[in-house]
Amino acid sequence: MGARGPKKGKGMRRFGSVRQYRSGRWTASYLDPTGLRQRAPETFETKADAEVWLSQIEADITRKDWRNPDAGAVNFEEYATKWVAERGVASLTEELYVRLLRLHVLPTFGELDLDEITPPRVREWRTERLATTSAATTVAKSYRLLKAILETAVDDELIRRNPCRIRGAGKEVSKSGQVASVEQVDALADAVGIRWRLMVYLGAYGPMRPEEQAELRRKDVDVDNATITVRKAAPELATGQRAEGPTKSEAGKRVVVLPQFLRIDLKRHLDWYAEKGPDGLLFVGEKGAPFRRSTFGRKWKRARAKVGMPSDFRFYDLRHTGHTLSTRSGATLKDTMVRAGQSTEKAALIYQHSDHERQKEVAGGLDRMVQAAREKAREQSQKGAGGAEVVRDA
Known part of the structure; x- marks a missing residue:
């Protein structure tokens, strides 16, 4: 068996290039805005599919929506810990953030990179927390904290969009304060x-x-x-x-x-x-x-x-x-x-x-x-x- 690298079908385009592997599948690459060559994270079945992918990348760069594909490869626990330290909040609030992270957020997301936290994973995590803790207020606080951290990651251009998209999940529903005579x-x-x-x-x-x-x-x-x-x-x-x-x-x-x-x-x-x-x-x-x-x-x-x-x-x-x-x-x-x-x-x-x-x-x-x-x-x-x-x- 010979090498499985590009063999034929190399095509030059106005933006990026496509090549065909000996297996028959296609790959694509382009020079990013910083001058570094980026390759598609997966191969394509047809040349047309590879070119469509390049066209989408080109459009993102034109709209200034392009993001380095490796930007989200940042460990969530490290990022969240730094996020809390940089907030400059009151001691009691910082203590709350650290406790919520330790007990409710990091056990699920601590080992993941930022770009590995997806909407389905967030939904599954919230459902599990509600079922396990029966503490809706605490889960709402934890969700708001997770959403705030990931919103900063969006601002830092480490992820494209915040995966916390559950309507009303951060709202606390507590009974009204009681009144004494x-x-x-x-x-x-x-x-x-x-x-x-x-x-x-x-x-x-x-x-x-x-x-x-x-x-x-x-x-x-x-x-x-x-x-x-x-x-x-x-x-x-x-x-x-x-x-x-x-x-x-x-x-x-x-x-x-x-x-x-x-x-x-x-x-x-x-x-x-x-x-x-x-x-x-x-x-x-x-x-x-x-x-x-x-x-x-x-x-x-x-x-x-x-x-x-x-x-x-x-x-x-x-x-x-x-x-x-x-x-x-x-x-x-x-x-x-x-x-x-x-x-x-x-x-x-x-x-x-x-x-x-x-x-x-x-x-x-x-x-x-x-x-x-x-x-x-x-x-x-x-x-x-x-x-x-x-x-x-x-």
């Missing part, structure tokens, strides 16, 4: 213990994120005006370390006007529990250590059980409670967004600024609502006690 918030504040009761109230009537409260300092509290200035945040990583840094967004930096009834709790907490000095932390544990999510979490669960709240009522649901009560007291959507430190690009275009005077009005309405609810609860309690006394007398 004023009486339940008071009960939770009492049950969690006097050292932490202010944290419950700030979560509901601030409404402040736990990572924002963890970084509050004595200097941020103005008891006379019942305000707290949120400057930074200190989320806790899975390692237990505090990641002190900026708030979730620029809107997170704000002055929160509190209902007047919280002035007593503010003053008492400063006198009894906050660290000394202007920069002293507002919330510290019994042994003087900074607020720990894990330690508080155990206290929260016990308090929740004692009050009889559902086991899925989270501390973050206090924020939803605050949103709802503020709205009921007359606050507009823009008022609640400013109060909670929320901001999105869409909101920035739609909602106007809610100034400090308006925030005082909102806090006043919230104060009246809570005071009225407490007074009603006291009246009902007194009626119940009176009725019991009549029965005993009888």
Whole structure:
């Protein structure tokens, strides 16, 4: 048997060239825009098929859509790891990305090159994750992360098109936040213990994120005006370390006007529990250590059980409670967004600024609502006690 290289049928064209092998099949090659010769990745049954392939390549070059066929030969795990490192995101977000990659994305795609990740493989991966984990929210986060990484690969011209094309796959569908009553918030504040009761109230009537409260300092509290200035945040990583840094967004930096009834709790907490000095932390544990999510979490669960709240009522649901009560007291959507430190690009275009005077009005309405609810609860309690006394007398 002789060599199986090109034998005959060499054809010169205006763009590229075609040759026929001894086997009868055809190959094609061309000079790419950088001057390097590129060969077709497969052979063709006829000369016409080879020429059609060359015509498609020529059209891509003319439209500036041509991509080096070897560009996508980049390992996904290496590219994804570098992608996360270059994002410059907050520590908590970086920790989330790394965890999602490690647990959900890399086991399937880690050993593949970028151009080997196809739409069918993405669909199969998502179906498997949904069936295996039964965690639709986590799978949605993982899909969004994979799509974002591959979208950057498109921008880097390593792949031609993003293979993540499942409509709605990155959308999280979670149940609405639960709302506690004023009486339940008071009960939770009492049950969690006097050292932490202010944290419950700030979560509901601030409404402040736990990572924002963890970084509050004595200097941020103005008891006379019942305000707290949120400057930074200190989320806790899975390692237990505090990641002190900026708030979730620029809107997170704000002055929160509190209902007047919280002035007593503010003053008492400063006198009894906050660290000394202007920069002293507002919330510290019994042994003087900074607020720990894990330690508080155990206290929260016990308090929740004692009050009889559902086991899925989270501390973050206090924020939803605050949103709802503020709205009921007359606050507009823009008022609640400013109060909670929320901001999105869409909101920035739609909602106007809610100034400090308006925030005082909102806090006043919230104060009246809570005071009225407490007074009603006291009246009902007194009626119940009176009725019991009549029965005993009888």
